[in-house]
Amino acid sequence: MDDASEDPSTTEDDHVEPDQQEKTAVSEGNGRVASQVSDAVQEQDEVSMEELLPYQQGVNIVGDGPTGLTAALYLAKNDIKHVSVFGENETYLHDAYLYNYPGIDAIGGSAFADTVRDQCKAFGATLHTAFVKKVEPMHGGFRITTSDGSHYGSKYLVLAEGDGRKLSESLGLAFEDLDGTRVVKADRYGRTSMERVYAGGWTIRDNRIQAVISAGDGAAIALDILSQEHERKFHDFDVPE
Ligand SMILES: Cc1cc2nc3c(=O)[nH]c(=O)nc-3n(C[C@H](O)[C@H](O)[C@H](O)COP(=O)(O)OP(=O)(O)OC[C@H]3O[C@@H](n4cnc5c(N)ncnc54)[C@H](O)[C@@H]3O)c2cc1C
Numbered sequence: 001m002d003d004a005s006e007d008p009s010t011t012e013d014d015h016v017e018p019d020q021q022e023k024t025a026v027s028e029g030n031g032r033v034a035s036q037v038s039d040a041v042q043e044q045d046e047v048s049m050e051e052l053l054p055y056q057q058g059v060n061i062v063g064d065g066p067t068g069l070t071a072a073l074y075l076a077k078n079d080i081k082h083v084s085v086f087g088e089n090e091t092y093l094h095d096a097y098l099y100n101y102p103g104i105d106a107i108g109g110s111a112f113a114d115t116v117r118d119q120c121k122a123f124g125a126t127l128h129t130a131f132v133k134k135v136e137p138m139h140g141g142f143r144i145t146t147s148d149g150s151h152y153g154s155k156y157l158v159l160a161e162g163d164g165r166k167l168s169e170s171l172g173l174a175f176e177d178l179d180g181t182r183v184v185k186a187d188r189y190g191r192t193s194m195e196r197v198y199a200g201g202w203t204i205r206d207n208r209i210q211a212v213i214s215a216g217d218g219a220a221i222a223l224d225i226l227s228q229e230h231e232r233k234f235h236d237f238d239v240p241e
Contacts, residue, residue: 033143033151047139054153055141058082059225062132062144062167063160065091066211067201069116070218071158074236076123078226083125084152086132086144089113092162092202093211101212112211128152135159135167142197156225159184159192159199160218163207168192168199181206189224190217198224 033054059075061068064087076083096109104112117127134145135157142157159168168184169175174193176185183204190198200217202209219236226234 033153052139054082055139055143056155058084058154059156059158060142060144060152060154061085061158061160062135063087063091063158063162063201063203064089064113064117064127065093065160065162065201066113066116066214067203067218067221068158068160069113069120070215071160071198071200071222072120072125072127072218073116073123074219074222075225076120076125078222078234078236080226080229082154083120084128084154085120085125086128086130086146086152088129088131089117096211098211100210109211132167135171137194155196156228157197158190158221159197159203160201160214161203163202165203168203171197173197173199178206188220190221191224196228 033051059071059080059082061072061084064085068085068087072083072085091109091113093109093113097106098104098109098112099106101107101112107115120127128146130146130148130150132144133147134143136143136145138153141153141155144152144154144157146152159171159173161167165175165182165184171194174185175182177183183206184192184199186192186199186204190200190204192199198221200221201214204217205213223234223236226236
């Protein structure tokens with residue numbers, strides 16, 4: 001179930017025969033794509049503009065820890081349409097009590113996560129309570145498949161999957177050894193080896209990790225995506241009224 005109101009999911013069998021190919025049929029809000037399996041192989045040039053639209057806009061974010069949520073907050077606050085976060089609200093923050101988050105005296109990790117989730121929703125991001133089982137390039141963008149078989153397309157993909165890194169691995173992103181830990185390779189804006197795929201937080205770091213570091217990574221990712229979209233170096237500076 002999604003935190004924001006959503007249409008019911010479309011589903012498909014997990015296994016698709018090699019001679020069958022997905023036929024993306026309908027595009028909807030928040031990058032969701034309804035789909036059906038076609039008997040015939042669909043040529044790329046037969047795909048309509050409507051079918052391609054979900055893959056030409058929006059940002060799908062896998063992981064609802066401080067990295068993913070902060071990226072979503074900054075993107076939605078700055079009017080990026082179709083910002084979606086996928087996760088089951090199982091961030092390590094729930095095991096934490098924060099005495100070390102600057103600007104906050106002390107707060108339980110769960111209360112902190114709840115507050116950021118509310119901020120994301122207030123700015124217009126959609127939080128999907130869902131486990132992502134597959135990410136793949138599709139129609140020039142990226143497609144997410146959740147465990148119930150629903151598909152979601154987006155132009156940008158953010159992998160903030162914590163210390164598991166399984167989707168990053170399956171997507172074929174470059175990894176590197178960071179003082180003995182195999183992590184996703186990314187630059188200081190979270191750009192990975194694949195264009196328009198970003199990673200941050202624990203996914204790109206070893207155990208020298210804190211909530212504020214992950215939040216910072218999420219903000220850096222968002223600013224880079226915003227810079228790409230606005231074709232200028234973008235920052236999010238507010239001043240007192
Ligand atoms: C016991 C403990 C105490 C801590 N105490 C502190 C502290 O006091 N102060 C501090 O600053 N930090 C503390 N931390 C560290 C802090 O929790 C991490 O720095 C922070 O949670 C990392 O954020 P992240 O977004 O990078 O990853 P995570 O918080 O791990 O978030 C990743 C999210 O992605 C989700 N996910 C992964 N794969 C998928 C998938 N395929 N589909 C959908 N969702 C997926 C996970 O369920 C998770 O919700 C503590 C950690 C622990 C374990």
